[in-house]
Amino acid sequence: MSTTEILFFFLSALAIFSAIMVLVSKNPVHSVLWLIAVFFAISGHYILLNAQFLAIVNLIVYAGAIMVLFLFVIMLMNLNAETEPQKHVWMKLAGAVSGGCFLMVLVSLVRQATDMQHKTALMKDGNIGLIKNLGKALFSDYVVPFEISSVLFLSAMVGAVVIGKKE
Amino acid sequence: MPIQYYIYLCLALFSIGIIGVLTRRNAIIVFMCVELMLNAVNLLLVAFSKMHYGLAIGANPETTVGIDGQLFVFFIMVVAAAEVSVGLAIIVMMYRNTHSVDINFLNRLKN
Structure with a gap:
């Protein structure tokens, strides 16, 4: 083995x-x-x-x-x-x-x-x-999903704050 | 390593996650089991990515076939991080209202 x-x-x-x-x-x-x-x-x-x-x-x-x-x-x-x-x-x-x-x-x-x-x-x-090849693919073919995920993070952050704050 | 071994391993992890969701009442443990299921899927995606790469590299050594699978894993991690932040905020709010994390309290949502 x-x-x-x-x-x-x-x-x-x-x-x-x-x-x-x-x-x-x-x-x-x-x-x-x-x-x-x-x-x-x-x-x-x-x-x-x-x-x-x-x-x-x-x-x-x-x-x-x-x-x-x-x-x-x-x-x-x-x-x-x-x-x-x-x-x-x-x-x-x-x-x-x-x-x-x-x-x-x-x-x-x-x-x-x-x-x-x-x-x-x-x-x-x-x-x-390896990070070189993944980065190339991420910033050429997948650049739009990558940017959209930043919007997702922003909305998740706002959502967590709004849900978590006291009345 | 044969791809079937990876499939069996990921199926076992996924099923353990399902059993956890079905048998526990603590909302945080249920949430952790969902994370376990996501990770099982991630591992399987990487294994399949390397499988397709191994099939394609014989014809063309410069190929990047299968890189999509690893980028999907990356995006799944991104979504999981966002999901955890919102989900834990919901659990904290539920704890503040009921002083418990028992998911059976949530059945009042149906009325």
Whole structure:
């Protein structure tokens, strides 16, 4: 087994284990910390795929900014395991069964798809994930969506302030 | 690495996110599970981008096929950041009104 395969399976196991721990943790702060572990594992996958720009952006935006915002809100509200609202056990079971059915249907679909047979993702070669090529494409073909996203950010900022301010 | 492995991994992460949305009542945890689902989709987009690039690089070493997938991931991150700021503001407002983050309080919206 090559180093890439070992890293792939290690990062996959870490991502899935941490994602499950996000669900089963009673304390919301622990959930946030496990979700940060998921994001680190996914960033490792990006590095394995040689998408270096996305790996760094994923760390900065998700693990850095969004998760700090979540932690800040949770600590502001003083949530902990005792005040955690719980669903009825039958509702939990129904949710888990329906999610498992969804997973089973899609896995069997992918196993049968002849289109996906013998296709591989190029792991460490290729330079489309580098910031030079991404920047060229972003500021030539995708410059209008890029500018529109700034308007989106402005409206989100105004919306957050308007919603969050006291009457 | 075969593309099926990436599909299975992303399906597992996406399904865990769905199970979280369906089984938890804390609005913040539900929101975090939505982020998990977005990240699963992002990883799959990058894997498919590298798959198409690997198929095209044999004919033309200078090709940039598949770069669109990675730019889509970038835009998904942009939208997710905007969405989180507004969503957390809504949750804070809900907490201020009800002193709880239980999503069952939101069923009064139907009246």
